[in-house]
Amino acid sequence: MPKAPRRPPQLRGRIFRGSVAVSRGLLTRNDLRSAAWRPLFRDVYAESRLRVTHQARCAAVERWLIPPGAAIAGRAAAALYGCPTPSRAAPVDVLVPKDSRIGPTAGLQVHHGEVDLGDVVERAGVRVTGPERTCWDLARWLDLVEAVVVIDALLDRRLTDVSTLREYALARAGQRGWRSLLRAVDLADAGAESPQESRTRVRLVLAGLPRPQTQWVVADQGRFVARLDLAWPAFKVAVEYDGLWHDDPEQFHRDRRRLNRLLGGEWIVLHVTGKRLREDFDGFLAEVRAALRARSRSPWHPMIVLEHGCSGLPEEGDHYILDRARSWGARHRQPARAERVRAVGGARHGARGAIRRRGGTWSGRRGSCWRRRRRCRSSRPRRRPGTPCRP
Structure with missing residues (x-):
């Protein structure tokens, strides 16, 4: 029968220095190597039954x-x-x-x-x-x-x-x-309720999407419907992170009932898991982009989709991806300037154009590169329709 390790009463349930315990004769070097003690750092030990916080x-x-x-x-x-x-x-x-x-x-x-x-x-x-x-x-x-x-x-x-x-x-x-x-x-955003929600939001913004609202509350005639992790309310597009707590059957039932009510309110809700964030973020990003673009082409959902982390209203010399330019120009005004915003070149439904400053207004010009650039304001060579932008 193996011999039980020695546990002096003075050291039970405590964290201590091994050299001090040896010098006082409470333990030997061989005793410190037994299963009764757990090393934390160099010359720092704790009793193995102690829960170390x-x-x-x-x-x-x-x-x-x-x-x-x-x-x-x-x-x-x-x-x-x-x-x-x-x-x-x-x-x-x-x-x-x-x-x-x-x-x-x-x-x-x-x-x-x-x-x-x-x-x-x-x-x-x-x-x-x-x-x-x-x-x-x-x-x-x-x-x-x-x-x-x-x-x-x-x-x-x-x-x-x-x-x-x-x-x-x-x-x-x-x-x-x-x-x-x-x-x-x-x-940063104080509304994030979990590390994975923060990672999802930051990676989406760094990928070029507009900044979403956190913990957005959806109400129907004053009645609470749902609270969304990340949302673009103007386009009724949301992202929900599904963590481990969603494995609970009751929670899963409540989530699906809430999702049905949101879909009835014309919301697009995209779900993401930790595994997909690690292994297929590009695919998830493409789905979010597609949802935002689909809503931006609707006359009642004007939208400007920005790349490379850009957000906000146009600035001089900036280039953007612009969906439904006519709708955007008709519905958005700059709060800091009195000049009128208008965009031409997006007359047909779903047409795209690049907007740039001309005189006192913003006007659109088709055929230019659709990427924002500040340092070089010279026009790039025209590209054939349907070809992707160069990096």
């Missing part, structure tokens, strides 16, 4: 592994604010002052940088970077989509707001990362 891991890092003046940062700090917790295998981000030295440690992702006193706060007994500095670091360390995902979660919990983040970035203009933060803030 993210807060406990960060507290151990701040207490034993990082020098004074350093703080928990990045995704680890965002999780302490209530954002989704990183996986247990993910390293803990720490921000260390430039004049401090720390060797590489398994389980830690060490970042060196300037640490101002106002950038560090105490959260749950742990020194962490403040919400604004956390967003700054995320914009520098992560790719754009993943940075916006975490910033959305911080905005949703009202730990900061868009105007504060913009002021924080502009106050540090010229420093590394200020432009990255501004770009991430421009794409």
Whole structure:
């Protein structure tokens, strides 16, 4: 019969340093290798029956592994604010002052940088970077989509707001990362309720679609019908992300009943799953584009479809894809200018034209390239109808 591992009462249910336990004679090096103890970091152990939370891991890092003046940062700090917790295998981000030295440690992702006193706060007994500095670091360390995902979660919990983040970035203009933060803030939205919804929205916008509304409420004569994850209300097109909680039979029944009511209200609802976002995003993007274009060709659904992340009304020298130019020009006016907007070249149903500034009005001209460009305003060579635009 195998011998039961030794568990001293002083160490049960606790996180401790292995070297201290050995020096006090509570354990031996062989005891630390037994199944009774689980290593967390270098020389940091926990009892195997103890449920180690993210807060406990960060507290151990701040207490034993990082020098004074350093703080928990990045995704680890965002999780302490209530954002989704990183996986247990993910390293803990720490921000260390430039004049401090720390060797590489398994389980830690060490970042060196300037640490101002106002950038560090105490959260749950742990020194962490403040919400604004956390967003700054995320914009520098992560790719754009993943940075916006975490910033959305911080905005949703009202730990900061868009105007504060913009002021924080502009106050540090010229420093590394200020432009990255501004770009991430421009794409952020406090209405996102899950990381996958944020990823879907940001990827659609970066692919060139107009920015959708989040958590759009659909009502029929004052009665609640549904709340949509992402929606373009002017065209009655919506995107719903189906997560794991949709596997519940009752939830599936409610979703399908809600979908039937939306379809009765002439809504186009497209569903996407995590697997399709990973493996077939281009196909899903094509479906969303087709739905928006179908609605834009209707006389009561005028629409301008933009590419390369463009949105809003025309600016001088800009080129767009324009569906039903006559309808768009007749129904849209610029709020900042008194001049009239009109488009020619889209007289027939579904015709396309490029719009550009001519004098005091916006006019259309067929045959030009349909891509927005600011730097080069010279016309490109005419192309044959039906051929795709060059990249």
